Amino acid sequence: MEFSERISRISVSSTAAVVQKADKLRASGVKLVDFGAGEPDFPTPDHIKQAAVRALEENFTKYTPTGGTRELREALVERHAKDFGSNYTVEEGLVTPGGKQAIFEAVMATINPGDEVILPVPYWVSFLDIINYAGGKAVFLETGEAEGFAVRADAMEKLITPRTRMIVINSPNNPTGAALPCEEMEKLLALAARHNVLLLSDECYSYFVYDDPPFSLGSTKDRDHLLIVGSLSKTYAMTGWRVGFALGNAKLLANMLKLQSHSTSNPTSIAQKAAVEALRAPQDSVRAMLAEYRRRRDRVVQGLRAIPHVTCTMPQGAFYAYPNISAYLTRDGLADTTVLAERLLDEAHVAVVPGPAFGTQQHVRLSYATSLEHIDEGLRRMTAFFAKF
Numbered sequence: 007m008e009f010s011e012r013i014s015r016i017s018v019s020s021t022a023a024v025v026q027k028a029d030k031l032r033a034s035g036v037k038l039v040d041f042g043a044g045e046p047d048f049p050t051p052d053h054i055k056q057a058a059v060r061a062l063e064e065n066f067t068k069y070t071p072t073g074g075t076r077e078l079r080e081a082l083v084e085r086h087a088k089d090f091g092s093n094y095t096v097e098e099g100l101v102t103p104g105g106k107q108a109i110f111e112a113v114m115a116t117i118n119p120g121d122e123v124i125l126p127v128p129y130w131v132s133f134l135d136i137i138n139y140a141g142g143k144a145v146f147l148e149t150g151e152a153e154g155f156a157v158r159a160d161a162m163e164k165l166i167t168p169r170t171r172m173i174v175i176n177s178p179n180n181p182t183g184a185a186l187p188c189e190e191m192e193k194l195l196a197l198a199a200r201h202n203v204l205l206l207s208d209e210c211y212s213y214f215v216y217d218d219p220p221f222s223l224g225s226t227k228d229r230d231h232l233l234i235v236g237s238l239s240k241t242y243a244m245t246g247w248r249v250g251f252a253l254g255n256a257k258l259l260a261n262m263l264k265l266q267s268h269s270t271s272n273p274t275s276i277a278q279k280a281a282v283e284a285l286r287a288p289q290d291s292v293r294a295m296l297a298e299y300r301r302r303r304d305r306v307v308q309g310l311r312a313i314p315h316v317t318c319t320m321p322q323g324a325f326y327a328y329p330n331i332s333a334y335l336t337r338d339g340l341a342d343t344t345v346l347a348e349r350l351l352d353e354a355h356v357a358v359v360p361g362p363a364f365g366t367q368q369h370v371r372l373s374y375a376t377s378l379e380h381i382d383e384g385l386r387r388m389t390a391f392f393a394k395f
């Protein structure tokens with residue numbers, strides 16, 4: 007069978023590959039500590055689940071408008087306005103089956119073959135494949151670990167060429183947990199405006215910041231050079247429900263909607279009802295999750311830093327730690343982080359994602375969206391594993 011040239015440009019998400027291997031081990035009875043999966047371990051809050059049950063009982067089980075019900079789009083822009091001081095209209099909000107779909111549609115709607123997209127490294131794995139799928143050319147902006155993986159507007163500007171069409175930022179960041187200061191994000195937006203390129207700001211983790219109040223570039227009220235992508239997946243522990251969104255220029259959203267209308271159609275009807283509840287109800291569960299993630303972050307970073315020769319920047323947001331384990335590479339057959347992660351899984355039964363998935367060779371990613379008990383056990387196993395080398 008022959009396949010398209012287009013599909014050969016992408017590969018299965020390497021985070022998904024780790025999850026699959028971990029699942030297999032678990033199924034065979036192994037007691038795994040799983041730092042692999044990038045999703046909250048919390049269940050979806052009850053009041054949100056109940057809204058979906060009600061939707062089922064009321065037979066809200068048919069197609070909805072492709073871009074989400076008006077009720078949900080209203081709830082979305084209201085929540086965003088309340089939390090971030092934005093003023094999007096309902097027409098400037100699009101609901102998608104997950105934030106990933108919003109990114110896919112935005113890139114497909116704006117990038118022609120050969121167009122350049124600036125992507126800071128480390129990057130979330132799907133950005134690169136989506137850019138490649140669209141025929142775009144990813145231009146990498148290397149960030150410094152010593153500066154906490156900060157993306158700087160002056161460094162970004164040096165990479166802009168006449169072919170640049172888009173800049174991608176993701177703060178708080180997956181995989182590093184780095185959160186950019188809002189002034190720097192505003193500088194990046196001003197830069198995008200100056201060069202007339204689109205800034206795609208992936209704000210899927212915007213509610214999970216530890217030191218500063220949550221921030222969205224949407225507060226700048228730019229409609230010409232900014233697209234916000236967000237998700238209910240992490241904020242409300244709703245990964246399986248598939249509800250994400252985009253906020254921005256209504257014409258851009260209309261073009262994204264065309265693609266959605268011919269591919270996924272509307273996000274699931276009952277998930278949309280649950281999403282309305284998530285956005286409109288009191289936000290206590292979000293605050294509770296943030297407090298718990300903070301405890302876990304402190305524990306995981308302290309534990310990683312206690313392993314000899316391992317360094318780890320302090321994540322300021324999201325729920326990932328990105329330790330540098332390069333001191334162990336080349337020791338005793340640990341050729342690279344992929345081999346190291348495989349051995350860690352096989353020998354210590356700890357799942358982590360190797361750095362090349364995110365564009366770096368010296369790191370592994372740990373998701374600490376798992377219990378303190380698991381974190382302690384995982385750190386014990388990792389400490390013993392590294393002691394062998």
Ligand SMILES: Cc1ncc(COP(=O)(O)O)c(C=O)c1O
Nearest residue numbers: 104105106130180210237239250
């Ligand atoms: C940075 C980033 N953006 C977007 C997504 C997409 O999330 P979802 O499609 O579940 O909304 C993820 C999920 O891991 C992510 O880490």
